[in-house]
Amino acid sequence: MGVPTSLADVELNEKDVDVILASLERHGMVALGEHQDITLPISREILNTAL
Known part of the structure; x- marks a missing residue:
């Protein structure tokens, strides 16, 4: 699909x-x-994994 x-x-x-x-x-x-439990360090981990 080219996405x-x-x-x-x-x-x-x-x-x-x-x-x-x-x-x-x-x-x-x-x-x-949803539970406000994703902090900036967790966000960093998620974004780095998505690289």
Whole structure:
């Protein structure tokens, strides 16, 4: 189908992960998920895995 399956497929890298996390923190989005239990370190792990 030609759909990207990783962040690298859309030319994102570890530096971009830092930018994304900084933006989340700046906007007060430091507890994500249905139960608000996805913290910034967990978000970093998820994003790095998606690279």
